[in-house]
Amino acid sequence: MKILIIGSGGREYAIASKIKEQDSSVDITFAPGNGKTKSEFKNIDLAVMDFDNLANYAKENDIDFTIVGPEDPLCFGIVDKFEAEGLKIFGPKKEAAMFEKSKAFSKKFMEKYNIDTAKYLETDSVEEAKKYAYSLLHESKVNKVVLKYDGLAQGKGVIIASSEEGINEALNELLLDKKFGDDKIIVEEYIDGFETSVHVLISNGEYIMFPSAKDHKKVYEGETGENTGGMGSYSPNLMSLPYLKDIEEELVKPFIKGLKEEGIDYRGVLFAGLMINSDGIKVLEFNTRFGDPETEVILERLDSSLLDALIKTSEARLNEYKLEVNDKKIVNVVLASGGYPAKYDKGCEIKGLDTLSKDVKVNYAGVKADGDKLLTNGGRVLNILCKADTFEEAYKKVYDEIQKFHLIKCIIGGILVQWLRVYVCKKMNLMLNQTV
Numbered sequence: 001m002k003i004l005i006i007g008s009g010g011r012e013y014a015i016a017s018k019i020k021e022q023d024s025s026v027d028i029t030f031a032p033g034n035g036k037t038k039s040e041f042k043n044i045d046l047a048v049m050d051f052d053n054l055a056n057y058a059k060e061n062d063i064d065f066t067i068v069g070p071e072d073p074l075c076f077g078i079v080d081k082f083e084a085e086g087l088k089i090f091g092p093k094k095e096a097a098m099f100e101k102s103k104a105f106s107k108k109f110m111e112k113y114n115i116d117t118a119k120y121l122e123t124d125s126v127e128e129a130k131k132y133a134y135s136l137l138h139e140s141k142v143n144k145v146v147l148k149y150d151g152l153a154q155g156k157g158v159i160i161a162s163s164e165e166g167i168n169e170a171l172n173e174l175l176l177d178k179k180f181g182d183d184k185i186i187v188e189e190y191i192d193g194f195e196t197s198v199h200v201l202i203s204n205g206e207y208i209m210f211p212s213a214k215d216h217k218k219v220y221e222g223e224t225g226e227n228t229g230g231m232g233s234y235s236p237n238l239m240s241l242p243y244l245k246d247i248e249e250e251l252v253k254p255f256i257k258g259l260k261e262e263g264i265d266y267r268g269v270l271f272a273g274l275m276i277n278s279d280g281i282k283v284l285e286f287n288t289r290f291g292d293p294e295t296e297v298i299l300e301r302l303d304s305s306l307l308d309a310l311i312k313t314s315e316a317r318l319n320e321y322k323l324e325v326n327d328k329k330i331v332n333v334v335l336a337s338g339g340y341p342a343k344y345d346k347g348c349e350i351k352g353l354d355t356l357s358k359d360v361k362v363n364y365a366g367v368k369a370d371g372d373k374l375l376t377n378g379g380r381v382l383n384i385l386c387k388a389d390t391f392e393e394a395y396k397k398v399y400d401e402i403q404k405f406h407l408i409k410c411i412i413g414g415i416l417v418q419w420l421r422v423y424v425c426k427k428m429n430l431m432l433n434q435t436v
């Protein structure tokens with residue numbers, strides 16, 4: 001079977017390596033891929049938004065199935081294009097990807113179908129936004145309010161303000177400087193609690209919930225620094241387990257009902273970011289693709305065939321799929337270029353991979369090849385994962401191994417580039433031995 005994977009990050013690498021691990025006969029090509037997928041699989045030099053050439057490539061090369069990783073091509077209709085050309089592909093069509101493309105669209109849908117979410121205002125008026133944000137700030141027990149760009153912003157369009165000055169700065173950035181574009185903004189109540197990520201395969205009214213996971217968004221150890229795309233992840237998210245039935249009843253089922261009533265053909269994965277507290281479960285956002293770095297850990301829990309799940313989802317035969325998961329504990333720590341999520345250098349040679357213990361697995365993200373060398377080529381560079389019987393064991397192994405990278409420093413253009421090491425919930429150790 002010939003598969004084309006659209007994307008180049010750790011999530012796409014994880015999908016490919018899981019498929020290959022489960023069936024070594026599958027032939028996998030990436031567009032555009034990264035420096036590691038080039039040697040381990042095959043890359044073609046086509047951008048993720050180059051729909052015409054991607055579809056032509058799939059036709060001319062007898063690709064049996066295409067899997068789309070990132071949101072941009074989904075939101076702009078790659079699935080519509082492929083299906084119109086008679087090509088098989090995994091992911092929601094443009095109409096269904098609106099849940100990711102517009103936070104306001106998702107909010108209205110949630111209101112209509114009684115899915116609990118933070119109260120909000122959608123606006124493009126600075127005055128209106130300021131008035132509402134100030135009132136939410138003063139109502140908030142923790143003195144916080146959230147301002148979000150409505151459209152796609154590569155995970156960076158969310159600002160949490162904790163003062164009137166903070167609100168003014170955020171509004172300047174979002175509405176006056178239009179840092180992310182021309183769309184409206186959402187001003188939203190800050191919800192306190194603990195977060196969890198839920199991934200649900202959805203197809204033609206059927207659904208399958210994938211194992212729980214959590215990612216860590218802050219860049220530095222101890223949950224400090226700026227928000228990023230995600231600096232580490234683990235599965236299961238033990239704190240969320242008692243809520244899984246409620247999540248199914250209060251989120252998944254009403255979501256499916258809403259799709260049916262609105263006539264939306266959703267075939268793909270829904271990734272919901274949730275906040276849970278004593279008031280219940282609230283949706284922070286919907287994404288219409290797999291999370292990164294959540295996917296890296298979720299797929300380690302999957303024992304049934306990933307490829308089969310994706311194909312059956314796209315063919316609206318999800319009722320024929322039986323999900324099998326293991327109860328291993330998975331920890332993933334992201335190694336990022338110094339400076340990320342702001343400015344960082346690229347082109348630093350990655351050394352030390354050959355010294356890593358076989359107990360950990362590496363998922364490659366922002367890397368490029370230079371002959372036999374592997375160089376950094378992005379913010380998030382490597383994911384180091386360990387699968388073990390207990391979280392303690394998995395943490396220890398991952399952190400022991402990433403010390404090896406800590407020793408790496410290299411000079412590019414006179415600048416010292418260092419790795420950042422990130423924190424993955426060490427403070428939760430007390431909970432980690434619970435059995436699930």
Ligand code: AMP
Binds near residue numbers: 188227273
């Ligand atoms: P989003 O892209 O909407 O998931 O937001 C990114 C991150 O911002 C989330 O993972 C949360 O950590 C935080 N966040 C977003 N909305 C809220 C909210 N209403 N209350 C508290 N934190 C939030």
Ligand code: GLY
Binds near residue numbers: 229230287291292294
């Ligand atoms: N890890 C969060 C995301 O993929 O959006």
